[in-house]
Amino acid sequence: MLPADEGRGFIKDGVEYKVGDFLYVHTDTFDVEASSEEEEGSDEEDEDKENKAVPAYVKKGRFHKGSCAGLRAWGMARLVEVKEAGSSSRGKDKAAALPAKLRLQRFFRPEDVGKEQAYQAGFWDVYASPAPASASSSEGWVHWVEPDSVICKCCVKAPGADTPAGCEDLDCFEVVGTFNPATKEVSAAPEEFSAASADMQVDGAAAAETDNSLAMATMDIFAGCGGLSEGMHQAGVADTKWAIEYEQPAADAFKLNNPEAAVFCNNCNVILLAAMRKAGLESDCEACDDAKTAAESMSPEDLAALPQPGQVEFIMGGPPCQGYSGMNRFNKGNWSMVQNSMVMSFLSYADFYRPRYFLLENVRNFVSHNKSFTFRLTLRTLLDMGYQVRFGVLNAGNFGVPQSRKRTFIWAAAPDEGLPEWPRPRHVFRSPQLTVNLPGGVSYCAVDTSIPGAPLRTVTVRDAIGDLPNIQNGHDKDPMPYSGPAVSAFQKLMRHKASELRDHICKEMNELNLERCRCIPKDTPGADWRTLLEIVKNDPSREKFNGQPLVPWCLPNTADRHNGWRGLFGRLDLAGHFPTSTTDPQPMGKVGQVFHPNQDRIVSVRECARSQGFPDHFFFSGNVHSRHRQVGNAVPPPLAASLGRQLRKALAATQQKRKATLLW
Structure with a gap:
């Protein structure tokens, strides 16, 4: 010492x-003293970059999509x-x-x-x-x-x-x-x-047993496959007894992961009407004829499983976000408008059951969509019910997820409960657009972004998927064995309870897109569809592949209106992070950076699940498209767990306060 x-x-x-x-x-505290040492190796690093065959458009860019440089x-x-x-x-x-x-x-x-x-x-x-x-x-x-x-x-x-x-x-x-x-x-x-115990595990990834003494009877609405429930279970604050999910494959997946829960695969309005009928409050409910007919046709088992007011302590969920999401190019359509109305249906559950806690999750744009009307209406509705309310925008990358995923959260707590504080960022991440602009020129941010950095480094693509075996385009063998041991702390955490590798399957590209994928250089972060332009420019004979253009016509002809279509047909960067996970990874999608870093294929379901922080023992259901949809729609469990741990602190504080009152 x-x-x-x-x-x-x-x-x-x-x-x-x-x-x-x-x-x-x-x-930067130690940078001045360390600069002389670092300069010795900097020339060699720069020379390596120059010698490597990196496309010119990549060299010009400061940061490529998914870069963790400088963090x-x-x-x-x-x-x-x-x-x-x-x-x-x-x-x-x-x-x-x-x-x-x-x-x-x-x-x-x-x-x-x-x-x-x-x-x-x-x-x-x-x-x-x-x-x-x-x-x-x-x-x-x-x-x-x-x-x-x-x-x-x-x-x-x-x-x-x-x-x-x-x-x-x-x-x-x-x-x-x-x-x-x-x-x-x-x-x-x-x-x-020196180690206190020679046989002590020190990989930093061991999962402690969860204390469920504070777990509340929970209803998960718009539950999907159960990402929000998984995280809250890890935090020990939720015992999900009821779940509502409209899509059958997702409902099946939720049941696989939560066999004790009553899972209702139906429209949430139908379930609410049936619950109000069961409670003798049908006169308080306005419903369309279709909902009434559907409620009458529910099975006796489902009707018996519906909870009564007073039984549900915690309601959480993420109403459909298609109308708010920037990932949806068609968010003005009729179906998106119908989905948006589900927010009010979700609030009706809070009004009927009056739980101790209520949590709404949605995309970042929820706070600004329609001039913030829906956002402000949500806050006002909860306040009028008598709830305390707190809102904020968080990025999952700050909480141990190898992905940029910004989400809006709204907490509501009953008057005699404590509102959870926001979790502090644990991992350094590039997180713009976390500020919510309020009326009167006031800005609010749930996390302190004034100090660069965080306690831990970013979780990278390599950390997340570096242990998974190589597979080919369209691979559909499921399950399969692991090809080797977990290496990174993140991999060990994901594989903690898994004995075999499930869902390591990927969509099959047609021959044209597979050829385009082969053209994108491996281990070259930032390379994307513009490489195809350079190939055709240098060798005009490759303009067509099997009679079809190697370069999709729309990309060079509309690039000036779409930020150069940066990232489309791009590979993931092993040293970087995943882009926002979507329900349908494809190279021409809004998030086109979907190719494996060094294999000629689209990322697998399991790789996308790892990017969301789903443990390997977690089940998905249906075909490869359904499973991708379940992953892309989910709340990352590590982010949910971070919120849950703050909820746990609030529950413990309230419990202590009530005990002290009784003793007094």
């Missing part, structure tokens, strides 16, 4: 820091020394006494050590730096920094050791070795961080 005066410390933003504490610091997790360090107390120059509290300088011992993340170490490491693995030669040493891992570099506290401990007292609410990392940045050598962890 570095020598230090244990009597020194400081207070910043109301938090007390003492010598020996572990800290997060801004991503870094926060730096980590231990406070060694506090020097020359002064006043804050940038802090919020100008009167607070802050030191002029802090001396920090840097700790290294696996991505600081190398790409392979990052790929194989656990989520919470770190490397210590070597012990200094003396107390006054200034090696490349001991730095003097400004106090404004400090973000907040974290915790570092030995693998398998108990969390230190006072650190229960902090992010906790485990030291798995020592890294010397001068020699690039990795050695055993320092003695103070």
Whole structure:
């Protein structure tokens, strides 16, 4: 341990820091000191890029679609020394006494050590730096920094050791070795961080048993295959007893994953009418003749399974979003308008059952569609029912999903319940458009985006699917064995309960699109349909393939009106992230980046499921098109679990408050 005066410390933003504490610091804190070391290898890297056959249009772009370039997790360090107390120059509290300088011992993340170490490491693995030669040493891992570099506290401990007292609410990392940045050598962890147990698993991916003591009787409406329920179950806040889903394959999948739940495959208006009849409240319901006829034809078993008011504690769901989604090119059609009206049907369930909690999920554009009329009407309706309401936009990529997926959430809590706070981003991700613009020029953002970075690095395409076996265009063998062990922490988490690989099947492309796919260079991030243009330009004999144009006519002729159709016929970047998962991955779709990074095929159902964070033991149902639809319509379980953990905190706080009231 570095020598230090244990009597020194400081207070910043109301938090007390003492010598020996572990800290997060801004991503660029150690850049100046490290720049000379990095410059040595930069020339070689630039030369490699120049030598590689990268299309000119890729070189010109700053970032390609799905790029994670420039994204870094926060730096980590231990406070060694506090020097020359002064006043804050940038802090919020100008009167607070802050030191002029802090001396920090840097700790290294696996991505600081190398790409392979990052790929194989656990989520919470770190490397210590070597012990200094003396107390006054200034090696490349001991730095003097400004106090404004400090973000907040974290915790570092030995693998398998108990969390230190006072650190229960902090992010906790485990030291798995020592890294010397001068020699690039990795050695055993320092003695103070030696493993507490030789057989302790330290891959960072082990799943703890879920505590269901706070789980509420839950109804999942517009349930799909059950992504929202899966995440809430992982958080231990939901016991999904009832689910409503209109599409039969999705309803079948939900039942496979939740065999104890009553799953109603019907229109939600029909189910609500039947429930109100059962409760003797049919006179309060206005329904069309078709709904009345359908309700009368429901089976006795389904009618018996319908819950009564007072039995449902938590209602959650994602009403159809076709009319709001930017992924839908035809969102002005009659069917989209009908689907949009389902939002009001969803709110009617809250009015009838009056659950303790209500959660609505929808696409990012829900907050702005139709001049925000539907969004504002939803908030007003819930407020008029007496609920407390909170809304925000989150990106699943910030919560351990290897995909950009921005979604609107609206929480409602009964008057005597606590509203859940928004989860803090865990993984660094490029997340624009999270701000909601309110009347009067006011803007609101559910998460703090003022500080670049996050506690953990981005989960990449390689992290997600690097362990899956090679398959061919149109592969339909299901299930199949894994071809090797899980490597990354994400893969281990996904395979935790799986004994075989299911749903690793893919759509079959016709010969023309397969040839186009073969033309897109592998392991060349950013390459897309424009490569086809270059091929034809350099070799006019390839203008046609089997009598059809190699370059789709519409792409070059309408590119100026559609952002160059960037990404269409593109491959995924192993070091990047997935684009937003859709219900029908195809190279000419709105999200056309659907080719495997180094195989000539469209991504498989399981690969798309991994991009959403579905564990490998999760079932999908129907043909390959139905399964893709179930995946693309779902809420990513890790995002749902993050929301659920915040709900759990609110439930626990309310429980404690009620116990205290009884004792009083």
